[in-house]
Amino acid sequence: MQTAEAGYLRCAGGADLHALHTSPDLLKGQEHDDREALIRAYDQGLVGRKAGRALYDSIMAAAPHGECPLCGTGEVDTLDHYLPKTVFPLCAIMPINLVPACMHCNHSKGAALAASPDTQPLHPYLDQLGSERWLVADVRPTVPASVCFRVQAQAGWPPSLAARVQHHFDSYNLDYRYGQKAGRHLAGSRRDHARLLALGPDILRDALMEDAESWARTDLNAWETALYFALAGSDWYVNGGLLHT
Numbered sequence: 001m002q003t004a005e006a007g008y009l010r011c012a013g014g015a016d017l018h019a020l021h022t023s024p025d026l027l028k029g030q031e032h033d034d035r036e037a038l039i040r041a042y043d044q045g046l047v048g049r050k051a052g053r054a055l056y057d058s059i060m061a062a063a064p065h066g067e068c069p070l071c072g073t074g075e076v077d078t079l080d081h082y083l084p085k086t087v088f089p090l091c092a093i094m095p096i097n098l099v100p101a102c103m104h105c106n107h108s109k110g111a112a113l114a115a116s117p118d119t120q121p122l123h124p125y126l127d128q129l130g131s132e133r134w135l136v137a138d139v140r141p142t143v144p145a146s147v148c149f150r151v152q153a154q155a156g157w158p159p160s161l162a163a164r165v166q167h168h169f170d171s172y173n174l175d176y177r178y179g180q181k182a183g184r185h186l187a188g189s190r191r192d193h194a195r196l197l198a199l200g201p202d203i204l205r206d207a208l209m210e211d212a213e214s215w216a217r218t219d220l221n222a223w224e225t226a227l228y229f230a231l232a233g234s235d236w237y238v239n240g241g242l243l244h245t
């Protein structure tokens, strides 16, 4: 298992996580008895036994603010096997393969393997997306106001990373999920925003920009950060669009 873990890290160091699928070190443990024992070590040792469960819980608790690192919006309530344990039994209890996740993301991902390097899901421990904003939003002049989200690939990203981020965004349905959250958030903020608008559009815009900068300090690519930058940048919203219901 230690050899397999070293192989895992080598693939990650080469920035080709899709190569994990064919790593001979990781594909060991396929014989029936080995597979059963390894999966049992997860189900009964890590999940089902008190000492193991403490380790399981500590990995879940490592997610900042208890937030699912796959979607950035769900609540962590399980561990996801980045490489499915049914295909890679040696990775069943390998810490680097155990990622905190919400149930929604865990079910969305399932046990299917990516068909190509461009569709390899992001690995929260290993993929580095840089320190720029890549999640952006646009306000739609609907009644009431709504917001859509999209990925803006960074200039420094290789094309394969840009494709993977887009695939991740699409496969976890993040435009829809963030849009739902943003809609509820706007409904709850409407009264406060209307109060600021009564003082003038520039007052409202400045306040929205303050909120955007504040969220950006917490998480540059949180949906809330993208939402507030979009609201502050929307002439339609700050000139009264928010009042349409």
Ligand SMILES: [Zn+2]
Binding pocket: 068, 069, 070, 071, 072, 073, 074, 075, 101, 102, 103, 104, 105, 106
């Ligand atoms: Zn999630």
